[in-house]
Amino acid sequence: MSSARSTPDAxxxxxxAVRLDGVSKSYGEVRALxxxxxTVRQGEFFGVLGPNGAGKSTLVEIMxxxxxxDAGTVSVLGGSPWPRDTALLRRIGVQTQSSAFxxxxxxxxxxxxVAALYGLDRxxxxxxxEQVDLADRARTRVDDLSGGxxxxxxxxxxxxxxxxxxxxxxxxxxxxxxxxRSLWEVLRSLRGEGRTIVCTTHHLDExxxxxxxxxxxARGALLALDSPGSxxxxxxxxxxxxxxxxxxxxxxxxxxxxxxxxxxxxxxVVIETRAANRVLVAVGELVGIETVQxxxxxxxxxxxxxxxxxxxx
Amino acid sequence: xxxxxxxTRATYLAYVRDRTSVFFTFAFPLLFxxxxxxxxxxxxxxxxxxxxxxxxPGVLAWGIGNAAxxxxxxxxxxxxxxxxxxxxxxxxxxxxxxxxSRYAVALGTGLVQAVLFTAVALLxxxxxxxxxxxxxxxxxxxxxxxAFVAVGLVVGGLANxxxxxxxxxxxxxxxxxxxxxxxxxxxxxxxxxxxFSRVLPLRWFVDGVTDALAGRGxxxxxxxxxxxxxxxxxxxxxxxxxxxxxxxRT
Ligand SMILES: Nc1ncnc2c1ncn2[C@@H]1O[C@H](COP(=O)(O)OP(=O)(O)O)[C@@H](O)[C@H]1O
Ligand SMILES: [Mg+2]
Numbered sequence: 001m002s003s004a005r006s007t008p009d010a011x012x013x014x015x016x017a018v019r020l021d022g023v024s025k026s027y028g029e030v031r032a033l034x035x036x037x038x039t040v041r042q043g044e045f046f047g048v049l050g051p052n053g054a055g056k057s058t059l060v061e062i063m064x065x066x067x068x069x070d071a072g073t074v075s076v077l078g079g080s081p082w083p084r085d086t087a088l089l090r091r092i093g094v095q096t097q098s099s100a101f102x103x104x105x106x107x108x109x110x111x112x113x114v115a116a117l118y119g120l121d122r123x124x125x126x127x128x129x130e131q132v133d134l135a136d137r138a139r140t141r142v143d144d145l146s147g148g149x150x151x152x153x154x155x156x157x158x159x160x161x162x163x164x165x166x167x168x169x170x171x172x173x174x175x176x177x178x179x180x181r182s183l184w185e186v187l188r189s190l191r192g193e194g195r196t197i198v199c200t201t202h203h204l205d206e207x208x209x210x211x212x213x214x215x216x217x218a219r220g221a222l223l224a225l226d227s228p229g230s231x232x233x234x235x236x237x238x239x240x241x242x243x244x245x246x247x248x249x250x251x252x253x254x255x256x257x258x259x260x261x262x263x264x265x266x267x268x269v270v271i272e273t274r275a276a277n278r279v280l281v282a283v284g285e286l287v288g289i290e291t292v293q294x295x296x297x298x299x300x301x302x303x304x305x306x307x308x309x310x311x312x313x
Numbered sequence: 314x315x316x317x318x319x320x321t322r323a324t325y326l327a328y329v330r331d332r333t334s335v336f337f338t339f340a341f342p343l344l345f346x347x348x349x350x351x352x353x354x355x356x357x358x359x360x361x362x363x364x365x366x367x368x369x370p371g372v373l374a375w376g377i378g379n380a381a382x383x384x385x386x387x388x389x390x391x392x393x394x395x396x397x398x399x400x401x402x403x404x405x406x407x408x409x410x411x412x413x414s415r416y417a418v419a420l421g422t423g424l425v426q427a428v429l430f431t432a433v434a435l436l437x438x439x440x441x442x443x444x445x446x447x448x449x450x451x452x453x454x455x456x457x458x459x460a461f462v463a464v465g466l467v468v469g470g471l472a473n474x475x476x477x478x479x480x481x482x483x484x485x486x487x488x489x490x491x492x493x494x495x496x497x498x499x500x501x502x503x504x505x506x507x508x509f510s511r512v513l514p515l516r517w518f519v520d521g522v523t524d525a526l527a528g529r530g531x532x533x534x535x536x537x538x539x540x541x542x543x544x545x546x547x548x549x550x551x552x553x554x555x556x557x558x559x560x561x562r563t
Contacts (some may be wrong), residue, residue, distance in 0.1 A: 066399060066560075086351070086405045095404055100396035103327040103388075116319030117404040117411075 015078050017165050017196040018063055023072030025058055025220075032058040033069070040198055045191045047211030048200040049299075051307060055220040056200035057097050060169050063198065077165060093122050093163035097170050099140040099154035101202040107153050108138035111160060118161045128156035132186055148179025155186065166190065168199040172206060184210060195209075204206045204300040214299070218307045231302045239276040240295040242268045247287040256282045268293075316406040320414035324388065328418060334384060338422060339429060342376025346430060349496060350439040359499045364525050365441045369434035370522035374457060375495035377428060378515055379486055381461035382468065384422070386478045388415055389469025392513040398559050414528045416462055423458040431507045431526075444528025449535040453521035456542035460514045463549030470556030514545040
């Protein structure tokens with residue numbers, strides 16, 4: 001592995017926050033990552049999206065130097081994360097998938113301990129609690145926090161030393177919708193401060209709502225990497241029009257020009273089309289425009305097409 | 314606060330907030346001391362030392378060794394299972410600093426146990442008398458705790474769950490307690506068993522405390538016991554370095 005550090009180039013674009021080149025990793029027979037190359041830019045909110053077992057955690061662990069790739073090179077903030085480089089680790093914050101909390105301590109005591117491990121004073125712990133809006137829980141035992149509060153404490157743990165680059169491994173897994181939204185707000189404010197965030201998730205809405213760019217990973221392979229909008233467009237996922245089944249028959253719908261596919265789901269005729277405007281007008285003439293519901297393509301459609309084609313390919 | 318002080322504090326708080334471990338550390342051995350002490354009150358062993366000179370050091374060494382082994386094993390297993398070891402790995406604090414803080418808590422616990430158990434044994438009903446050589450018990454205590462902390466690191470390195478820690482540690486400690494004379498004077502055991510018990514660290518810990526508190530064997534007695542305990546501590550530390558893992562996910 002190269003130990004060369006990139007020299008800052010005043011004229012060129014800023015050095016990437018993370019660069020992976022041909023990274024592969026196997027656990028015995030299981031190929032967790034297969035020749036993954038990607039670049040995370042400074043200041044972006046970078047999503048890694050994929051189903052369980054896709055290799056997301058392995059990817060993060062390799063980026064932060066907790067795991068060594070079998071092949072390929074990794075560069076983080078211009079340095080190599082392997083072997084352990086404390087100067088580099090000082091600049092990155094990590095929230096692992098299973099949150100690490102000190103046993104039987106309060107939220108405040110836990111953070112004060114982590115602060116001391118980084119050589120910081122108690123004020124750093126208070127600041128981190130404020131940042132995730134948990135200051136009023138400082139004296140609560142970690143075990144007595146709600147799921148959402150625990151996730152925010154885990155985030156505070158990753159942020160305590162004010163890292164430039166933050167890795168979050170499924171930070172909203174197992175949270176109820178409200179807790180997820182409130183964590184999103186915290187994550188958005190971090191991005192607003194100009195920090196680089198790499199965040200894995202298997203929630204599509206999350207990737208769509210938060211990320212500047214999304215890498216879609218399945219079975220260790222990088223399937224696509226682009227902004228959520230571009231991913232949706234480039235995959236040309238069809239739009240869907242929904243009409244109550246008693247207003248329109250399947251045969252009628254299939255007879256319309258520009259319709260790709262017609263199905264019936266839950267009492268609704270679902271029309272898939274890539275010519276949404278034209279078909280909408282035609283359907284509107286048949287049943288009245290106000291009875292038609294439209295569903296535009298989402299990242300979910302793009303994702304399902306990608307990971308689906310992977311499974312049949 | 315330094316990383317070492319903060320970790321010591323965190324470990325101390327985790328320890329005292331766990332009622333079960335506090336009970337097994339202090340009350341449980343005391344129970345044995347009281348029961349055996351009253352049962353064999355005023356008796357001597359083979360016309361030599363008083364029975365309390367065997368049973369007080371026996372329960373003391375066993376109680377301290379037990380607490381050090383279980384405590385450290387549980388801590389290491391939890392730290393690894395809860396991914397705290399990898400959290401430490403990501404900070405500039407070296408692992409030995411973190412382990413040293415756990416060691417300090419074990420030493421402190423052992424010292425408090427020793428004072429408490431000795432104080433109870435000195436009560437007139439139990440009738441323990443301290444020989445002038447009693448301060449020699451301090452290095453024995455230090456090395457005894459060290460040896461059992463090292464065994465605890467091995468157990469905590471192997472076991473991934475609290476159940477596994479309890480199972481392994483009990484398999485180690487229960488037979489050793491009976492074979493090392495913790496509850497039954499070694500001098501009353503058959504010769505071959507006495508000889509065999511020398512491969513057990515607890516035997517030397519019990520002997521060392523007995524020697525020091527009763528003034529048996531002059532200063533050479535405790536010194537030999539200390540040497541043996543130091544060898545065990547070294548061996549198990551080497552073994553612990555081999556069984557150590559940063560994460561349950563390899
Ligand atoms: N320590 C390990 N030993 C063996 N297999 C592993 C280990 N860690 C992960 N795997 C396997 O590698 C694949 C990728 O795992 P992971 O990176 O955790 O995926 P994700 O985070 O996307 O769920 C999975 O098939 C998983 O079972
Ligand atoms: Mg994962």
